[in-house]
Amino acid sequence: MKKRLVAMVITGLMGVMALTGCGKADKQTASAADKKVLRVGMECAYAPFNWTQDANTTPDGSKAVPIYDSKYYAYGYDVAVAQKLADELGMGLEIHKVEWSSIGISLDSGDYDVIIAGMGRTAEREESYSFTNPYYYRDNCIVVKKGSPYESVTGLSQLAGTGCKVTTQLGTGWIPLLDQIEGAELVGNYETTSECFMAVENGVADVCIVDLPTAQSAVLTNEDLIIVSFDESDSFTGDDEMVNVCIATRKDDTELRDKLQGAMDAIGWNDKSKMDELMSTVLTQQPAAN
Known part of the structure; x- marks a missing residue:
């Protein structure tokens, strides 16, 4: 009888311990599930907007x-802005590396849940995604090889009829802009801007159409390349869509879009001088530039 009573007591204690253990595990699981995280997709290969690095800090100590x-x-302009917004919203930040094509x-x-990746807001993209106001304004330019016949051009018309080989x-x-170079040879486009610049360096292409910050990033690490900015009166047309760099959410996720827009407004991220200041700083922090 005593042995049976002891066994019943032990069994009961084990049951209590098991329930206590399950309660603790459930609590931990719930805690992890309740954590608010801003999950951001970007290339991590599009300096100075975003890049991949080995260290957890940049030369100036940025995290x-x-x-x-x-x-x-990951670091770069996109990462820095994403961190500011996550901090303002009281959220953690999670960076997901993904190829641009997907x-x-x-x-x-x-x-x-969100793309912060130097993405221009276009009419075509607005059919599929919801966008915030711009978190950066950029200009477009071309990149050519130093010493090439195209180094001294100052306008789009000067490329007409040259038979230059173009890429982006x-x-x-930028792809629709290629056709605006009259008589140009389309040599094919590339998955990353780095491959575009390599094509120019190797002579596979003569001209790469790209945004100015990305071009500035490239020439910092490659002395064979040079940036050409066209006169305003003799430049690409219809490229204003690529000027507005915006945050994208899924089309129906207007709640997150509005939350991010609210955070942008709260930290005053509609001030172009703030945007330019951050971009200038970030340009000096990419690993290959130091």
């Missing part, structure tokens, strides 16, 4: 952000 499911870190597909599939990045708003 880089771990790339999800990776041993590397950045929208991965957003739609739920791999992350796949899936961008």
